[in-house]
Amino acid sequence: MSGTQITHWPSIDNLAGWAKVEVLRLSCAEAKELTPEAVLKHDPTKLSGDPRVDRPFLIAKLEHLTMLNGVPVSSTERWDAELYYVHFINALPSANPDHWGRYDELVAKHGKGPKAVSKGPQTLKSKLLSESPASWSGFVPVDPVSNKCGQGLSRAQLTTDLNVIPPSGHSFTLRALPSMSIAMLRKKIAVKLKQSADTIALWTAFAHKDLDGFWERGEQMDTSRDVGWYLNEHDGTVLVSIEE
Numbered sequence: 001m002s003g004t005q006i007t008h009w010p011s012i013d014n015l016a017g018w019a020k021v022e023v024l025r026l027s028c029a030e031a032k033e034l035t036p037e038a039v040l041k042h043d044p045t046k047l048s049g050d051p052r053v054d055r056p057f058l059i060a061k062l063e064h065l066t067m068l069n070g071v072p073v074s075s076t077e078r079w080d081a082e083l084y085y086v087h088f089i090n091a092l093p094s095a096n097p098d099h100w101g102r103y104d105e106l107v108a109k110h111g112k113g114p115k116a117v118s119k120g121p122q123t124l125k126s127k128l129l130s131e132s133p134a135s136w137s138g139f140v141p142v143d144p145v146s147n148k149c150g151q152g153l154s155r156a157q158l159t160t161d162l163n164v165i166p167p168s169g170h171s172f173t174l175r176a177l178p179s180m181s182i183a184m185l186r187k188k189i190a191v192k193l194k195q196s197a198d199t200i201a202l203w204t205a206f207a208h209k210d211l212d213g214f215w216e217r218g219e220q221m222d223t224s225r226d227v228g229w230y231l232n233e234h235d236g237t238v239l240v241s242i243e244e
Helices: 010-017 036-041 051-060 075-091 103-110 182-193
Strands: 160-165 172-176 199-207 216-222 237-242
Touching: 010 051, 051 075, 075 103, 160 182, 172 182, 182 199, 182 237, 216 237
Parallel strands: 160 237
Antiparallel strands: 160 172, 199 216, 199 237
């Protein structure tokens, strides 16, 4: 598709509707590398023009795609791209999911995440101070890379920084792919804390309504699920409890 004037994502959705596209090359004549600030200001209904930023959206929207701009689409990259796509749409303040191709299908496949947890009584031991905010790095490039047509993102650029808070309250950051299992995340945290993984439980967290900077337990994380099931742009904090 060289020299086309495609600028809006619905046009890509229409392409997916009439053709099982397996191999695609988009013209990068006007491609530009976006800074993180520019990505935040960009109209989300339009292609950005940065092949690295647009790649996960194209992969998520075109379910049969196996090659994009000369770079193979692996099953792992597809899984991460689809998870990111769902979380991205959920995070848009005024998005109508019906206007985003494959949204319902991918929600059925991956889930939107856990339901809101009721705020029951909590003890002070569960109100742990967070030292730093956590956020998805998403698909905004972490390091400058070539802007050649077909240049994809490295796996490091698909990760999320998790703010992990153990019982001591001394938080630390772990980087994880959305497709990482909670069981593997628990093992990594156990190594960091020098504990047996079997003695550790992981919990989602929500900000305490009365104590600024403190967190309360939400839902215990199921080790059979993955990081992307629980965490999105707004809740990258993990509370840790340890059985004595």
